[in-house]
Each structure stands twice: as structure tokens, then as C-alpha cells.
Amino acid sequence: MSNLSCKLSRLCYRNPTVSLPRTSAGVCKCVATSQDSKTDYKTAVSRNANMAKLQAGYLFPEIARRRNAHLLKYPDAKVISLGIGDTTEPIPEVITSAMAKRSHALSTLEGYNGYGAEQGEKPVRALISKTFYSDLGIGEEDIFVSDGAKCDITRLQLVFGSNVSMAVQDPSYPAYVDSSVILGQTGLYQKDVEKYGNIEYIRCTPENGFFPDLSKVSRTDIIFFCSPNNPTGSSATREQLTQLVEFAKMNGSIIVYDSAYAMYISDDNPKSIFEIPGAKEVAIETSSFSKYAGFTGVRLGWTVVPKELLFSDGFPVAKDFNRIVSTCFNGASNIAQAGGLACLSPEGLEAMRGVIGFYKENTSIIMDTFKSLGYNVYGGKNAPYVWVSFPGRSSWDVFAEMLEKTHVVTTPGSGFGPGGEGFIRVSAFGHRENVLEACRRFKQLYK
């Protein structure tokens, strides 16, 4: 500490690279900081080797980074984002009014509440059970309300721990693989095949109708399965899901079924894995209000862990999930939960169907555009994502070409796994005029 006063005097000349509050009250207190010894001091704590395995940035922040770089290059460009799958349409008033009402109530003695149950408010759990799992034998006690499916995926991984093996669809939403890497379930990233060791990648491509021949899939403890799928937009049929449940049962695996887009299904495909006989003994389901009600920023989702699902020693998985939720989480915001209740009222459901219907019209416009240009186009029917094939081309190249020449942000398929190489995911979340304009630009570029 001998040179502290020396450091102090230097620090009173504020280092311009350090971001300090513009309006700072009072005098400079001159605490010692490390700006002048940035390269000197390191702790003795080793970096977590699992974190070091992760590749580059998480996909969507990386896309945001490239989008921002593009904006710097073309400050006047009208950039349209059909990229990260972010909802754009206002939340129906029947829902926001309920949230505003709950907010105001928190200023009253009668309406105030503090900590809620970590598992969610009882009426919300009950209404989710009734709305989405009526007749499927999923009770309110099986439902855990959360701040979103993405967050629940990590909480599920905390339940499983580092000694499980896992499978994912390839391509798939990156949070499954990345959270598995973080928990230490995987080996190192193998650059040549663009895969992590010890993950079973289940290739889902047009060639197999986006559903694998399960006889060729290795057994794993956990199987992540998303339907309707992000990014391919395909949704599994009842027969396929029955095969999946039988496969899990044969192998003693647990399916983590992501149904965050289920309300986009307009045919007879199952909206929940629990429509399949026996699924409660082998499956967890996670879902979300994000893409139904535009709750991507409000944050509300849920996960179903049936009491029938047991570890090999007979211990209920739900009990461990409950413990994680109680220890590592404190419940979703009570205001968001008031929004969830409103979403599931008759008026709220009607309004959500309206929002979903609007995005589905966008999907049709995007699909028609690429079809008219001669591209093979997948997904779309039961999902807000269109999966466009650019055979023989690098996804990131096509992404860059679209951004450079049309100022439209999409998502490169390879960001979802090696099975996504050669594809671009175009999201249907956008204002109508933007979707139309983006499609006009695509038609000019690829005519």
C-alpha cells in the first residue's frame, strides 16, 4: 500500500477512458482504483474451464453486434430486423390494463404483496393448467411459473447437474447446448465438426422431414426437443412424438420439450408433449407467454414437471426442481403474473390469437416471397419462422449479403448448429410494412 497516496493523486485527474457519472454530487473522493494498474493485479481464482469452452458470443448478442456495426457503416439505412425473433406488435390492452391495475394496487394496503410463492401465484398456476393441459392430467401443482423458458432451461440444467449426457436437435435454439456446456456436461468444442464432445446432435433436415430415424440416435439421459421448432419452423406430428416418447421410455431418458410456439400450430399436431400417452413419466415441458402476448420484455413463462417423472432411484424430479426454484429464484414479477392471468381470460386468449394470427400472415408473405424466387422454404405453417435453403452457401455469408445489400437482419442457420449450415432463418415478427418492404428488397436482390 506504500504507493497508495501516489496513486490517489494521479487518480484525481480523471482517466477519460473511465465512464463516470456526468452529474456527480460533491467533490472527488479519490478512492484508489485500478485503472493505472489494469495489467498488474490478478486474483488467484482459476477461470471456470466450462466457461472457457464456450464459443464466441451467444448467437443473438452477436447478431445485435453485427447489426450495430452495420448501422455505424450505414447511418442512414432503414435497417429492418427479422433476426432475433423479437416480437414487435403492442400488447393487447386487456393485458396491459391488468398489469397497470396490479401496479397501482401495490400502492395500497389491500393490494400490496411482497414475496410470492417461488413456484408462481396459485391462480396463475391453476389457469395455465386449465387452459393448456385440460384433460391431460397436469394439475396446478405440476406447473412452475417463471420469468421465461430460457431461464428455466438453466434451472433444469442445475437440477440435472454435470454428470448427465444430453441430446439436441441439430439445428436448435442455442441455449440448450450453451447451458449444457456451462454445467460441464460436454467435452470441448471440436472445430472440425462444429460440435461439442459428449452431445448427441440429432440432425433434423428437409431430407428426414425434420425428424430423425430414432433407431440411429444414441441413448442420452436428457433429450431437448423443441416443437414447433426454432429455427426450422417444423412441428412434429402425433406419430413422431409418440415415437419420441417410446424412444425415451425405452432408454430411460428425460425429454425436455420446448413448446414456446405451440399456439402457432394450426393443424392437428400436438400442442403439448403430454398429449402423448405415457409422456408424464418421461417428459418436462417448458413454455412462455413471450411469443403469444409479446411478453419478450415483460418476462413470463412456465415449466411443467409432472409428479410422475422419477429419477432412477425413484426420487421425483419435481422435488429437485422445486428446490432449485426456491433456492435460485424468487418467482416471476407479480405484475407480469397479473398480465399472465389476463392473457388467459377469455378476452386475453382472443387477443393473443389475434396477435398470433397477425404474425402468421407475415409468415405467409415471407414464405410466398422466397417460394416465388425459386427457393426451397420450410417451416412457417405452424411457427413464426421461415427456414430458407441456400444450398452450398455459408449461412453467415448469406446473412452478411442480406444485411449489406438489403439492410435486413436475419439469422444465419449455422448459428443454431452445424445442421443449420446453408439455411437462413427469417423471423415473422415485424410490423407489416417492414415485412413487406423486406420482401420487396429480397425480391430485388434474388430475382
Add this chain to the structure above:
Amino acid sequence: MSNLSCKLSRLCYRNPTVSLPRTSAGVCKCVATSQDSKTDYKTAVSRNANMAKLQAGYLFPEIARRRNAHLLKYPDAKVISLGIGDTTEPIPEVITSAMAKRSHALSTLEGYNGYGAEQGEKPVRALISKTFYSDLGIGEEDIFVSDGAKCDITRLQLVFGSNVSMAVQDPSYPAYVDSSVILGQTGLYQKDVEKYGNIEYIRCTPENGFFPDLSKVSRTDIIFFCSPNNPTGSSATREQLTQLVEFAKMNGSIIVYDSAYAMYISDDNPKSIFEIPGAKEVAIETSSFSKYAGFTGVRLGWTVVPKELLFSDGFPVAKDFNRIVSTCFNGASNIAQAGGLACLSPEGLEAMRGVIGFYKENTSIIMDTFKSLGYNVYGGKNAPYVWVSFPGRSSWDVFAEMLEKTHVVTTPGSGFGPGGEGFIRVSAFGHRENVLEACRRFKQLYK
């Protein structure tokens, strides 16, 4: 699957133990469930050994369970909860109005937003930096807005991984130890000493003024330190925190400093670890709006990870925390963040100080009560918790005695670690009339 149709026919007679929605639309779909084979089928997935190490339930749900059992036994009792530390006073209107306004805005084209930055909205980060870290060299880019300190503790543990060693104050808030167990940093629970293996328990008792002789503390990678402390209510002085920072620096440790009660400090003790010279190279700070604005149900907190904090290989801890926040979290609710902005407006700050002042008056009432009864009482001055000594008695026995004879819920000190044995934590979060009534009952019981 041969006996599936048999199962189906039986299941159409609904099992009364299964909770089904009362108003279920349409016919019974007769899916196969496992109620009739509950003990038959188990997956082949081993239960996570770390989860199996955890003892009983998480403390606060366990207290809620006992409270509910008491209510069943005495349905007419007026039970008063000074237990789990849950805020009771309404949120000031200047804050709830802002949240209501943001809710309504989400129904407009101009006011709608979807995914926000996972790290929090820029104005919120900037205002937290300006309000709490002015002149401390903590910029908005060092601040990660979250859904609460408890959730951030697990996210920090995910950064550290399973190969670090950790120390906690004993007694301490149970989430530090429990999340460490879940991540696999600890050994088994040792019933005889009521400690987990491989955790350094730093005994903090009246004998050492609630601050340890650091020369007797073993080196660990991570040191959890909470001041003002939950549960003891003590707050560390500038000299003590300077010792702590020097201790960490000498050992190359990382301090996780929980400052969730800092605004309760009314003397010159530091409100942030970053008031201590050099702390940015060795410390993370986590904090929360919960106990300032009554946001226990709204959910908003933040964590500061200074860019100067480096792992032994020179990699910035903040980069890995950013990756965890991006991959395992999707940002705090935008409505809660609007509340956070309002909290930090001049009117909001004034209102929060009013709420805190009210709880501090409660604290005085509780302290005076136990002092007048001849008990040794600690904490209180800079914290909303009063730590009452019941020498030679079991905490759970005193907890049970108080509940049985006064219908007041408190928290047994031993729930916070073996160092809490013989103490009761009385929370000052309560309506004034309830605090007064609880104190009247305490006076009757212990006169």
C-alpha cells in the same frame, strides 16, 4: 404398450387424487397417465448427487410450512409474521405510477418494446451507477440489472463453477451455501458440526463483534460477505472492510459482497465495498430494490462486476458474467425496470427513504422490547433485523415457543448456520400495529 387400452379404460374414471381443472372443456381424451403405475416406471437418469446433499427444505419455505401448520391448528389465531423478512408497506405511488405508465405504454406502437438488453436498460444501469457509485469509479457498463440478488447469486456461482472453494459468514443468508452445494463446490453435510465439507465458515458472533480475526481464516477462492448482515443486523466498519479487502488481495480471493440493506445504514459505515481502496480488483457487489422500495414481489436488483476484476489467467470476470447473463437470463421485466428508474428519481429516493425510515422505527420498537426484557440484542441500528440472544437454548425451540404462545413467526438463528444457534432473528418488516402487538405478546411471554 400392450396393456395401454386397459389403462385407458381405467383412467376414464378420474382418479380423485389427481387435481384436474374444475371447468374442463369437452370430453375426456383418455390419455394414459401414470397414476396407476406410480411406483412402476422410473427413468434411468441418476439424481444429481449435489442436490441430494442439500439438507431439508430451503429455510424460508420451511418456515412458511410451519406457519401454515400452525394456522391449521389455531384457525382463529391472529398470526403475525416477523419471519421471512418480507416487506409489508405499500410501494410509494411515484414508483407504481411509473410501472403502470410503462404497462399502458406497452399497448402502443411507440411505447412497445420486446427483448431488452440482458444486462438491463441503459438508463437504469446509468442511474444505478450515478446514485450508488458516484465517485467510486463504477460505470454503467459494470452494472448488470437483474430480477434480484438471490437470482444473481446463482448466476455468479455458475460463473465460478464447481472447482472453487468458498467461505461464508456463519450465520449467513442460506442461498450462498445452498447454491454452492448445488454447483458441487462442497463436500457432504456433516451432521455433527452442522456444516458442509469444503466450506470455510467464518464465525461472526457477539464475541468478535460480528467480524472475524482474519488471521485465523483459511484462504478460499470466493468469500461471501453480507453487510449490513442478514441475519445478525451488524454492519462492518470501514476499517473492517479494509481488512477484508486486504485479506482477499493477499490471498487472491474474490469477495461477493451483498449490500442489499446498505440504505439502512445511518452511520459512517461504508454502503458499498467499492468505497474501500482496491476493492474493484477483488470484489463483486450484489444488491436489490427489494428492501428499499418493497420490490420483493416486483423483482429488481443489480450486480456490479468491475472490469478490473480478473481471473488468474487475466480473463475479466465481467466477461464471463456477461455471458451467463446473456445465455441463462433474458433481463429483468421491463415494467420492473421502469419502477427502478422511478425509485432513483429525486421523488422516488425520498419516498424510499420514507419507507426505510418507517421500518427503522419498527426496529427500534423491537430492540427496546427485548432490551427491556433483559435480553442481549444485536443488529438493528443499520439493518431491519434484530438478533436476539437466547443463551443455551435451541433456536428452533424458541421459534416454536414463540409461535405456539404468541402466534408470532420469527426465524430461528440456526437456520442461518451453526453460528446462529441460540439466536432468533426478528424482522422489522411489518405494519406498525402488528409490530406493537407482537412486542406486547413478547412482553407477556418473557416478562
